[in-house]
Amino acid sequence: MSRLAGKTALITGSxxxxxxxxxxxxxAQGAHVVVSGRDDARAHEVVERIRAAGGRADYVRAELDGTPEASRALAREATAILGGRIDILVNNxxxxxxxxxxxxxxxxxDRVYAVNVKAPFFLTQTIAPAMIDAGGGVIINLGSWVARLSVPVGALYASTKGAMETLTRAWSAEFGPRGVRVxxxxxxxIRSGDQAPGTRTPGDTMMHGTPAGRxxxxxxxxxxxxxxxxxxxEFVHGTVLDVDGGRTGVAVIAEPVAARV
Structure with a gap:
């Protein structure tokens, strides 16, 4: 079954x-998607892959620099392409x-906060009211494990992802009662899509000692x-779903010991 049949979606940075x-x-689940980003060649490749598989996709070029104008322009163009409504917004x-x-x-x-926090803030500010007027919608933000399990590098990035996780709860309180799940x-x-199989990176070390171990x-x-x-x-509101192989919640400190007979 197609879980998103008839839905429309805008995914930033896609x-x-x-x-x-x-x-x-x-x-693949039946949604008509708008792919957005700054790399025209890669975007057209994604759109063609989706269409070749029988899906519906279009591309809107977006330079999300944190200004309200940039976010509003993306929302306006995506809404027009998607037939007048956006059912799902993914702030990625x-x-x-x-x-x-x-x-x-x-x-x-300033640049990191503009792209990582201001741009999704103003995009949500623009799209959420239209979702409310349409009777509902879904907003999904991307956080990060480093927002809660701190590491000695990347404090700036981690703080922006902490902001997005906080906004998730705030927007859920603000928009949830009016039909928009956040x-x-x-x-x-996460392994990069262009990373060769079998290649070890510092990320592999970070996942050592987790349940997934990879x-x-x-x-x-x-x-x-x-x-x-x-x-x-439909009953999930204001939640940050950890998809991290157990990185933030579990420490595997020893190999399992076989039960003695």
């Missing part, structure tokens, strides 16, 4: 990795420049996004 996997999964686009607290410059700070997914360490895949996040967008999650 030309690669997690966003691309969500767009493809939504289309984000940037993670390297650096520590001691090395981050002000322009980097939830978030907190991915663990990196996650974009498809695992996409499966969670399908669930949260579907009617199966």
């Amino acid at each position: 030309t690669s990795n997690i966003g691309r996997a969500i767009a493809e999964a939504y289309a 686009a984000g940037i993670f420049p390297p650096g520590t607290t001691l090395t981050v410059e002000e322009d980097t700070f 939830n978030a997914i907190s991915p663990g360490v 990196l996650g895949t974009p498809e695992a996040i996409a499966a969670a996004a399908v669930y949260l967008a579907s009617d199966d999650a």
Whole structure:
């Protein structure tokens, strides 16, 4: 059965990795999706993959720089392409420049908050009222495991994802009673789609000592996004769903010992 048949969806940052996997999964479940991002070549590849598989997809180029105008322009164009309504919004686009607290410059700070927090804030500000007027909708934000299990690098990025998880709960309180479900997914360490199989990275080390014991895949996040967008999650509000192989909640400190006879 198609869990999203007849639905429309806008996924930001959907030309690669997690966003691309969500767009493809939504289309496979019957949704008409708008792929958005800045890389025209990659975007057209995603759209063609979806169409070749029998799905419906279109591309809207978006430079989400944090200005209300940029977010409103994307919402306006996506709404027109999707026949006048957006049923599902996935706030996925984000940037993670390297650096520590001691090395981050002000322009980097402002840029990361603009893309990771301001852009989804103003996009939600624009789209949520239309969802309410249409009788309901779904908003899914992307958080991160580093928002709650701190590491000594990436404080700036982690703080933006903490902000998105907080906004998830705030928006759920604000919009939930008016028919718009708001939830978030907190991915663990995810293997890049262009990473060669068998290649070890620092991420593999981060997943050592977890129940999964390995990196996650974009498809695992996409499966969670399908669930949260579907009617199966109709009683789920204001939740941050950890899809992280147990990274934030569990520590495996020893190998299981066989029971003695």
